Amino acid sequence: MTGILKQAHSVFGQAVPTEAELLQRARDMIPMLRERAASVERNRMVSAETIATFKAAGFFKILQPARCGGWEMNPAVFYKVLMELGRGCGSSGWNMMILGIHQWEFGSMDPRAGQDVWGEDDGLIxxxxxxxxxxxxxxxxxxxxxxxxxxxxxxxxxxxxxxxxxxxxxxxxxxxxxxxxxxxxxxxxxxxxxxxxxxxxxxxxxxxxxxxxxxxxxxxLIDYQMSDRAAHYLYPFNQVFFGAVSALIVGLAQGGIDEYIEQMKVRTDTTGGMPAALSPYVKDRLGNAVVHVRSARARLLQMMVETTELVEQRQLVPTHDRVHHMLDIARVGRDCEEAVMLLFKATSARGIYLDNALQRILRDVIAAANHITQNSDDTAGLLGGYLLGQKLPPMVFARDAI
The missing domain is CATH 2.40.110.10 (Butyryl-CoA Dehydrogenase, subunit A, domain 2)
Structure with a gap:
């Protein structure tokens, strides 16, 4: 656990924020992101102003190698930031996830690649x-x-x-x-x-x-071998990239929970005029949605705790663990999709209006759960077959079947 929580005070003389500081910056952005979410969808892209805000907060430096001007932090820090940003705007958080995860790749590449990209400007995307x-x-x-x-x-x-x-x-x-x-x-x-x-x-x-x-x-993207790269770049590519997608989806679903709570606290039953919050079904759906999302979040972060202990001892993550982690990651999409659908069904006709944020969150979660990293059907079969003694297919964990 200490490897995730402990951060260096500086990188090449540059002050590095703590995990807590970065998470607070992300939480502080949630109201702004929620306010812009509808316009982001209408425009079909995230504004340059929002990207600049993410950049000013330092989110693009979290995984960037120190030699390239970054902070070389644990991917779990990035995951937690995504879990906060996703609560505000799914599309904006998705952009931060995709555009911010690539910095990690450079940690295991030829240093000349990082020099080509960031030699003159370490803020390029x-x-x-x-x-x-x-x-x-x-x-x-x-x-x-x-x-x-x-x-x-x-x-x-x-x-x-x-x-x-x-x-x-x-x-x-x-x-x-x-x-x-x-x-x-x-x-x-x-x-x-x-x-x-x-x-x-x-x-x-x-x-x-x-x-x-x-x-x-x-x-x-397949070759996974030991080298002299820094510890935080010793994780498998699939774990870091796929896990980032799942982390953002956790944030999306938590945003759905936030929105549901706000709506149900003030909503009244149209038939009897009673507060909707008194309905056992309204409460039951909320509780079950919360446990779905908390369970997904816990799986991701526990995976990072376990693998951080390995990489900080300069060990690669064993194939046996990687196969299990693949399903830990992929199942997040389904869990979060089910959570938001539970909530949406309780909104009745009000939920289908385009000015109700919950319908946009539901659409975003459904789309995100369709990402290839969230294919829990094939991944479950892959894990099951592996545990039954069958070979793993090529081009997933290694170039050849293993």
Missing amino acids: VASSYPPFGKLVEVDGGYRISGTWKTSSGCDHSHWAFLGAMRKDAEGRMIDRMAMLVPRSEYEIVDDWHVFGLAGTGSKSLVVKDAFVPAHRAHS
Whole structure:
């Protein structure tokens, strides 16, 4: 536990806020985010002003390596910040999650990649689209990529982007899953983000015609081995990235709970005029929603406690634990979706009006729970098969089946 709570007083002479200070900054933003949430959805993107507010609070530096001007903190700190921001505006919190998680990747990459991005300005923002939509060809000194990558959240605020691609051998067999870092000059943003949930995330498509990616700007999303990287970068990629998505979803669901409490404290029954808060069903739904969300939050943070103990002793997280953690993470979407649906059903006809924030929160949670990281069906089967002695599939925990 001490590894998560203890933070350095400075990084290269730069004052580093405590976890408590960062969380308070996030909580202080909740009213502002709630006020802007409807306009964020209408505009289909988060405003530059909100991103600047996140930047001023230091949220983009939480996971950024110290050598790149960041604070090199434990990912659990970032998770907790997301859990607060999600209470205010799902789309804004989602942008902070996606645009802020990439800094962690640089901690295990060739240092030249961080220098390329932050050598002159350590506040530049990196977007992404990890699904291997594009084409990758190996060439001398690196790779050439082309194609269209969907759902790049917050890309309008980005200066660089990580793009996913499958690396194949001479016979066309997949041998690795890669992330390729490309500058803004190499991709075009296509505004095709017209969706019913998380509509304000601006998750548009990126088009690359033919870009060269030097080898030092590429890394494997699958390869998980020991190196001399700092302890907080020894976690598996899937744990850190997938867990961040789940952390934001916890925040979304907590925002639904907040909204429900506010509405039910003042609402009256239209048939008898009694306070809605006296209804046993109103109270029961609230209690069950709370335990769903608290359980999801506890799983995520317990996972971080357990793995922090390992990485701070410079040990990799064992495959056995990683398989369990994958379901711990993926189940969050379903738990939080069920929690908000419990609450929404108690709002009756009032809940369906577009000026009722709870319907937007429900749509956002449903959309977030559809993210690939929240696929608890396949992940449950993967864990079950593993415990029954079956091999794990390739390109998930290792390049080959294990």
